Amino acid sequence: MKILRRALAGTVLLAALTAVAPPGANAAAAPDTTIDVDVRAGLATVPDTALGVNHAIWDSELGSTAVSGLLEDAGVQMVRYPGGSYADIYHWKDHTAPGGYVAPGTDFDTFMAGARRTGAQPMIIANYGTGTAQEAADWVRYANVTKDYGVEYWTIGNENYGNGHYGSAWEADNHADKSPKEYASHVVAYAEAMKAVDPDIKIGAVLTMPGNWPDGIVAAGDQGTWNQEVLSRAGDAIDFVDVHWYPGGGNAAEALTKSEQIVDAVQVLRDQLDKYAGRDVGISLTETNVGVGPNTQPAALFLADVYSALLENGVFTVHWWNVHNGIGTVSTVAGQTDYGDFGLLSSGGCTPDNSVCEPPMNTPFAPYHALSLMGDFARTGDQLVQTGSDNPLVTAHASRRANGDLAVLVINKDPDNAHTVALDYHGFTPAGGAPSVSTFTNGADGVRTGASGTATEQTVPAYSLTLVTVRSGRTGGALPQAPGAPVAGTITDRTATISWPAVAGAGKYEVYRQHNGVSELLGETTGTSFTARNLEPGRRYTVNVLARTNAGALSPSSPPLTFTTGSPADASCTVRLADTSDWGNGFVGSIDVTNNAAGPVSGWTLAFTWPTTWQTVSNGWGATWTQTGTKVRVTSDATLAAGGTTNVGFVGAYSGPNVLPGVFTLNGTVCTTA
Known part of the structure; x- marks a missing residue:
């Protein structure tokens, strides 16, 4: 932080927080949001x-x-x-x-x-x-x-x-x-x-x-x-x-x-x-x-x-x-007084004209x-697992406890409306009974904890944080140990070979690809390596490995492995993209397109997709540029001779990490990316 607002002084007043049951609510409406929680898709510990x-x-x-x-x-x-x-x-x-x-x-x-x-x-x-x-x-x-x-x-x-x-x-x-x-x-x-x-x-x-x-x-x-x-x-x-x-x-x-x-x-x-x-x-x-x-x-x-x-x-x-941090510009945000203070705790100060003062120190x-x-x-040793939501205003995160229980943190970013959420679990069976629910609502002076809703349905207040802790309903013997971290071997444009340490008692291993809160089973094997096939060129993948016993017990997830597939090694075209000048929220891109085929290409369309939604083409030259959503098309009536190279360029804008595209097609053919 660049600016020191003011030095702090004054007496200390410790605010006591008392855990109480959440306020009563009307009967829940039918779910308008679905959140998927997949314990097979392990993230970091x-x-x-x-x-x-x-x-x-x-x-x-x-x-x-x-x-x-x-x-x-x-x-x-x-x-x-x-x-x-x-x-x-x-x-x-x-x-x-x-x-x-x-x-x-x-x-x-x-x-x-x-x-x-x-x-x-x-x-x-x-x-x-x-x-x-x-x-x-x-x-x-x-x-x-x-x-x-x-x-x-x-x-x-x-x-x-x-x-x-x-x-x-x-x-x-x-x-x-x-x-x-x-x-x-x-x-x-x-x-x-x-x-x-x-x-x-x-x-x-x-x-x-x-x-x-x-x-x-x-x-x-x-x-x-x-x-x-x-x-x-x-x-x-x-x-x-x-x-x-x-x-x-x-x-x-x-x-x-x-x-x-x-x-x-x-x-x-x-x-x-x-x-x-x-x-x-x-x-x-x-x-x-x-x-x-x-x-x-x-x-x-x-x-x-x-x-x-x-x-x-x-x-x-x-x-x-x-x-x-100290008082700053005072405003009203979602019906509450905001002191423009970047601190966790009040500094107890006032505006220069003393017209507005913060609550007591601390x-x-x-x-x-x-x-x-x-x-x-997020407790030490918990494994965070992937979630997905069909409502952009209601997001979620989840962590798996060492004892198998699951904590789901639901964030309602809608300042005006409560939402009824259906919780769908994958690789996890909740126990019966009401879960423990802790909620922090807009304007509250602390977190309220009690029992409400069910493990599979919760109504979350407007502009709130809701932590739902669900006991595992699994019965039976001990689970096999989670596989160790997988490592990537050979990666091509369409395949990826991964391997991992053996797990005692495992009858087989299942390899899952993380995908929007519901993992996709890529395959299974009795060995400790696996080659995923039919992948897409230039795409980032995150996978997990789980061990399953002959009796059917499924282990917790391995740590995740993330890799990116390449481009074809010998395609009929080659594309080279260079960021030639960058100013922090935009850049000049230069693209060389080479025809590797034996004959000329008369009229061509180069296509690529931005990896994120915050990247755009501001303008381009050397051909006709259009962008629809994240998809970009560059078209030309010119002839590209066999073995010939042409250059096009553009000004790109970005408002987040500038992830350059990794795959290009020329007239529908995937090119080698140089």
Whole structure:
């Protein structure tokens, strides 16, 4: 977060939350929404670092027992220090931040005492902008040798791409060279110095989130983007990468659609790790917040949706900005007063003219209650599983407990209407009786818990979060162990071979493809490898493997494997797409089309489909360009000679991760993609 709203002061008032039964409701209407929950489609397992928040040295409440108690109650597992951009001006030895405000009682030892009371692991940001590798190494020595704090996670700097290299400058950086190349060289030096003190720590480098500025931009003098340069030069020295994500949105409804970008954004980031670093490392997302209604219901819905989606995709920790932040622009959102405060807890302050004041210090705002509900939903060791909804205003996430029970988190983004939801389970049989239901509604002062509805039908209030915990109705003996992580072997345009470790007692294995909440069985085998056939070229697939005993018992799901099929190796045409110039929300694309056939092609149509709904062709040249939905057609009356190549170009626009198409057809024939 770039702007410090104000320093915090005042007395502490701890808001008590009492779990009560949900208010009574009329008889449920017939279901208007169906949510599929498929335990065969396993996603990531919830780590012990999943739920995080930011602490800042300008927050006088950082070390208070009231705050650590509230964070503990919410299930917070990781806390980040010393706070956003302040990290690049903060010097831990004398607890100063030249040019910024440092509140009393916010030094490192006070922070660590609060983290321990919370039961949370710390993530420390080493000062890159105005610090040195030696200063960071001394901090590691003090933390883990002198004090024996056992701090494992350390990132090098905050938003260091915001140092002016790309035009905008909010992050302090005293280095004469502000390029990603220079940052990468210092990451290597910091890692060497810090790990010389404690080789067990984990070092993180700062990257940009795909789809967020300055993603895609190559600055003057650079050989690639920030992510490309940092990963190719420092990839061997790091253990994880750290990104921030503020997706914005012109209104609450738009802001609440942004979670749809997460699958693609994380996958693009993993592809960059593989391509430029040559290995897969952990991903942390240590700052996020909603663009509209930051302390009212939109923020609560956004937090639950985004934390869940990021964890499903293997991000090992997600952090809200911020614990406290201060009053901003006051407005009314969905009938509630929004103070424009990006904190989880009230700062207790007033507008400059004292016309509006926040509730007393530490009063929880709506996103705090959503975080508390997340603490009940995403428990360490749970396996998140895929869901699907036929209503874009009602989304869901689900987690499978170690004992086989299932928790389903339903998010109603409709500000005006309740919806009756039919819950359809796949690979899971619910027990009889009413499930446990926890609900957080618009304007409520806490989460209400009781028993309502059934395991297969729930009415969810307008603008609400509803957590339905369903007991497993399965009977019989123990299930076989879940197969270990499958790995990809040979992948072509139409086939993919995968393999996995054997499971004791398995009679056979079933391979499922994830597909909108209801998995598709690709096939089964008695061995530990399988070749999926009849796949589509240039398409991303996610699969799981389950073991089944001869008695019919089906194991939990393996971890997911995601792969992308290629293009034909010897097609009659070849297409090469290049992003020749990018400015963060648009780019110039250049396409070479080569005729590999023995004869000429008289008149041709090149076709491709954008992988996402937020990508468009603004204009094109060299042929006639049209776009319908996500499908693009490029037509020409010209003749393309045998062995000849023609070039066409376009200006593309995007408002999320720019996933380039991987498959093209020429007059209906799938081309080789170069």
